Amino acid sequence: MANDATDGDGEIGSRLIAHLVELRSRLLRAIGGLLAVLIVLLPLANKLYGWLALPLLAKLPPGSRLIATQVASPFFTPMKLAFCVALMVSMPWLLYQAWAFVAPGLYKREKRLALPLLASALALFYAGCAFAYFIVLPAVFTFLNNVTPPGVAMMTDISAYLDFVLAIFLAFGISFELPVALVILVLLGWVTPAQLREWRGYAIVGIFFVAAVLTPPDVVSQLLLALPMIALYELGIIAARMVAPKPGAA
Template identity: 50%
Template sequence: MSEPNPDRDQEMPLVSHLAELRTRLLRCVAAIFLIFAGLFYFAQDIYTLVSAPLRQYLPEGATMIATDVASPFLTPFKLTMVVALFLAMPVILHQIWGFIAPGLYKHERRIAIPLLVSSILLFYAGMAFAYFLVFPIIFHFFASVTPEGVSMMTDISSYLDFVMTLFFAFGVAFEIPVAVVLLIWIGVVDVAYLRKIRPYVIIGCFVVGMVLTPPDIFSQTLLAVPMWLLFELGILAGSLIRKRRGEQDGEDQAEDDHSGDQPPAPLP
């Protein structure tokens, strides 16, 4: 039987919960603001770095353009704010963990901490995968299919919206192992069922790759194969967690049976 968390048994008033939630939200906002303040001076350099995968495939003499009056300022500003949010994710997750941890049992804490850490690492890995591998392929393809007589001169705001969408899509796609482990852990699905639907998952990965990448088999495979491997990694991790949880439940049951075999204490 799982050990109850002493803190969980002590119910906090609603006002105390709301006050703690407000404090942790303010800490998250403060962390984002401080990181943004430190990066704002480098906003133009950050945009230059993010736009590098496209600029290297622009035709000779072509440049990116700004069609709105305020775009040269607002676009790097928005990008820096998003970067600050991404960099502040460890602090945000720490605050979320501090808020929900008192309501968890001991065995729930043991699985929740690795899931929180792995989720942010996988999200960063997905963004890095998109920037270093997918972006060059996509922009090279777009540049190669530009019609004759058309100059490829991308608006900086449109480019930012496009890459932010891909960053988020790949970051979420790389969360597949965490999602699989959670589904197995809470009992929504079991490992045998996930293995049974593996062919449909593989097809789904290629469909997602077809939607998010240019219409060529190489770039689609470049996204679909990692998604499938991450799915398999989630199944493996989920199997280990379920096995360990089963062993723990067996030990707890054995302890309960042993305690039940003890003779009752003599009456005074």
């Protein structure tokens, strides 16, 4: 009996060590991929920042420029942007490494559902960031430029601008994950598609509240977040109906 217990403990220890080795391997591959993308993007850091600043510069008077109020910010701010872009570009690789680590422990049905959810979440996050850059930021900066008092020049610091844009990207990227969140709630059995339809009115009120909190205090930018989220809520209901367990299913 003692030998059986010892063998069992040894087997558990061996499995744990194997999992830790696999985790270390996946982490190293993930970090290596991120660093490789970052190395490629670092020489382009200033060009990336110039591209990021276009929505603001396009709305300012001709000849306007961003300013740097800190000594080292002209160097560190583009580097920070390059890292953020590298993180977004390498996100499929990072998620693949995470998936490769956890997939062996999943059931066949879980694998069949998890992969489309991951791909959809990634695509929706990218779509939210693109929507923010091409649609929301020009509208926000148009509003801010129009409400600027006469005689006041908008002289935005490059570091503050980057933080503002990254916050907008994050807000819209996460907000666009709404369909995936609804599908997960349905798969967990916490809600049903019928309940989501019944709660549509409350959801719309909540969406407008979130839009008012996350966007500048103007109607245009709030609508630019609220209306897509309402459409995504409806899309989430449709997707939830497709994946919801059927009554009587085993």
